[in-house]
Amino acid sequence: MAILKKYTQVDTEDVIYQSRPVIASIIIMGGLFGLIVSIGISVSFGAADIDMGTVWSSIVQYNDELTSHQIIQEIRLPRVLGAALVGACFAVSGSIMQGITRNPLADSGLLGLNAGAAFMLAISFAFFPGMPYMYIIFFSFAGAALGAGLVFGIGSMTRGGLKPVRLVLAGAAVSALLIALSEGIAIYYRISQDLAFWHAGGVSGTKWENLEMVAPLVIVAFLGAMSLSKSITIISLGEEIAIGLGQRTKKIKFFLAIIVLILAGIGVSIVGAVGFVGLIIPHITRFLVGHDYRWIIPCSAILGGLLVVLADFGARMINPPLETPIGALIALLGVPFFLYLARKGGEEI
Amino acid sequence: MIPNKYAPEYLQRRNKRNILVIFIISLLILLMLIISMNTGHIRLSPLELFETFLGEGTDRQRLILFQFRLPRIVLSVLVGMALAVSGCILQGISRNALADPGILGINAGAGLAVVLFISFFPSTTEAPVFLLPFVALLGSGITAFLIYLLSYKKGEGISPVRLLLTGIAIAAGISAAMIVLTLKLDSETYQFVAIWLAGSIWGSNWRFVLSLLPWILIFIPLVIAKARIIDTLNLGDVRATGLGLAIEKERLLLLGVAVALAGAGVSVSGGIGFVGLIAPHMARQLVGARHQFVIPVSAMLGGLLLLVADTIGRVILQPSEIPAGIVVAIIGAPYFLYLLVKSNT
Numbered sequence: 001m002a003i004l005k006k007y008t009q010v011d012t013e014d015v016i017y018q019s020r021p022v023i024a025s026i027i028i029m030g031g032l033f034g035l036i037v038s039i040g041i042s043v044s045f046g047a048a049d050i051d052m053g054t055v056w057s058s059i060v061q062y063n064d065e066l067t068s069h070q071i072i073q074e075i076r077l078p079r080v081l082g083a084a085l086v087g088a089c090f091a092v093s094g095s096i097m098q099g100i101t102r103n104p105l106a107d108s109g110l111l112g113l114n115a116g117a118a119f120m121l122a123i124s125f126a127f128f129p130g131m132p133y134m135y136i137i138f139f140s141f142a143g144a145a146l147g148a149g150l151v152f153g154i155g156s157m158t159r160g161g162l163k164p165v166r167l168v169l170a171g172a173a174v175s176a177l178l179i180a181l182s183e184g185i186a187i188y189y190r191i192s193q194d195l196a197f198w199h200a201g202g203v204s205g206t207k208w209e210n211l212e213m214v215a216p217l218v219i220v221a222f223l224g225a226m227s228l229s230k231s232i233t234i235i236s237l238g239e240e241i242a243i244g245l246g247q248r249t250k251k252i253k254f255f256l257a258i259i260v261l262i263l264a265g266i267g268v269s270i271v272g273a274v275g276f277v278g279l280i281i282p283h284i285t286r287f288l289v290g291h292d293y294r295w296i297i298p299c300s301a302i303l304g305g306l307l308v309v310l311a312d313f314g315a316r317m318i319n320p321p322l323e324t325p326i327g328a329l330i331a332l333l334g335v336p337f338f339l340y341l342a343r344k345g346g347e348e349i
Numbered sequence: 350m351i352p353n354k355y356a357p358e359y360l361q362r363r364n365k366r367n368i369l370v371i372f373i374i375s376l377l378i379l380l381m382l383i384i385s386m387n388t389g390h391i392r393l394s395p396l397e398l399f400e401t402f403l404g405e406g407t408d409r410q411r412l413i414l415f416q417f418r419l420p421r422i423v424l425s426v427l428v429g430m431a432l433a434v435s436g437c438i439l440q441g442i443s444r445n446a447l448a449d450p451g452i453l454g455i456n457a458g459a460g461l462a463v464v465l466f467i468s469f470f471p472s473t474t475e476a477p478v479f480l481l482p483f484v485a486l487l488g489s490g491i492t493a494f495l496i497y498l499l500s501y502k503k504g505e506g507i508s509p510v511r512l513l514l515t516g517i518a519i520a521a522g523i524s525a526a527m528i529v530l531t532l533k534l535d536s537e538t539y540q541f542v543a544i545w546l547a548g549s550i551w552g553s554n555w556r557f558v559l560s561l562l563p564w565i566l567i568f569i570p571l572v573i574a575k576a577r578i579i580d581t582l583n584l585g586d587v588r589a590t591g592l593g594l595a596i597e598k599e600r601l602l603l604l605g606v607a608v609a610l611a612g613a614g615v616s617v618s619g620g621i622g623f624v625g626l627i628a629p630h631m632a633r634q635l636v637g638a639r640h641q642f643v644i645p646v647s648a649m650l651g652g653l654l655l656l657v658a659d660t661i662g663r664v665i666l667q668p669s670e671i672p673a674g675i676v677v678a679i680i681g682a683p684y685f686l687y688l689l690v691k692s693n694t
Contacts, residue, residue: 105514157690165510169447169689172517176622180675187675188666213389273520324529331525335518339499342514 109275116147285311436625
């Protein structure tokens, strides 16, 4: 029995650490194509249906006298691009977190990053109303750092160390605390209305200025993640192996943590506390392309973008003219997925 | 020298101490009742309170005391008791120190049922208030069943860890469903639901008290009567079976009671978490592990806790009010984290 177990272990290890570049390339190409198509569809549907030709012409030869062009350019395009960006941010931050903590349940929502960012947003709205968007991003980033710091700090204080389940429990409690605090602040300063959007999640308010501001940061973070992707793969094999292979794990983990915080903070500052994207997408991606993070990171960025664009499209279509919060829609997908992981995980969780 | 915990003298000494603890907590509750009745937007001095109770007060004082403050105070104590005992049972039968109806998602299930019910029946009519606990019970029962089912694995039974993870996931799913649902409500009902969800007791009146009271009066004595069974279950399945206990039957019955109490509490107070977690822990610290003491003491502590939380929420940011659920979460979450750091599971 023991021998059998050993053999299957070796087997699974072989399977786990192989990568599938062909499939990954297909996903990148197909995913990009799907992303463009779904962005097109999402832009053309809405309160006023606009055909694809008009969508195209509004992009290539914008005419600011046409209402339909204005709707596309000023309202729909930024929100849909925002959705794609946010999905990519959450998915990549989730991939990195799952890789470097070797924790299958890592996600910016579950580990308190989103609640932390929402808490700091509550503070910034209460004490510095009318703050420029750049500072809001900064606050959101600081909040994500606060949430993550609390969860990981408490998680590492527990006996037996950073086990996934402890982190999730700590994340649930820290989130409850931070949400309670931000609700208290919201009630006292009468900003519940402004904040409700951040709790429920939605990209409807996205503007070009916001995208222009965050895009460079996101690109830098992605490039950083890509350049460290090889190290993530090695760290995901285990701390000892990584050190044995000559990785300076502390330094690399520090940089990666900063990248995770930037991505999650930006995600929350655009869409609000949307969870589970960073949980679902990395798992699906790893299942498809294997465990090489050079492929996982770009693939999960594309798939994450696709998921949130589709969720946003669904959110507008389910109950028009009202919008269903994206966070709720994605949670309805994410919860069964989480349950499946919790069931499958068994002992190592 | 380590005392022999089974020696009669030791137990007798311990019993005396426990009765003293109960007495002190009663005094604290009484004190808190008086403080809570005093404080508020309009202050009533202890003397005025006394006069009002004797029927001497002005109409205005009587109105404030009997129609606004007293029902709310009584209700917060009752809700605290229900949630605390529910948590106490859950921790006892699952042998999981972190179990709590809020964390396990049972409160969320009750909440969803209540919101569904309210969206069909406007909250103003008389009948629904009495139906609320039943509706909440239905919701919490279905949720508990679902969690039990999903965390059950053939051959392994229920592991505490999987139970908690499943609970967290179910709670997340239900709150997502709730957000979708609340968007369809008209603004007046939405207002009611929003306040209710935050765990507020401010909408209370005697009708809510009356609808909750029977559940407390029936189930808490029942649980105290079952205290020894919980003690036995705590020894572990093998020993409990060896001692002649029909463990599955008893566990199911107790689970049913826990769900009923949580549902009834939630039905009138909304989403208040962490009471069911903190109170039993404090009770065990104070009176040891025997449930004949743990249950009543955690009921009292739960009542006290929620009363304090509600009074703080009422006073701290006047004239606005912080729902008691938020105050409890601010106290309770750090306590949960402390337990998490300390526990070994």
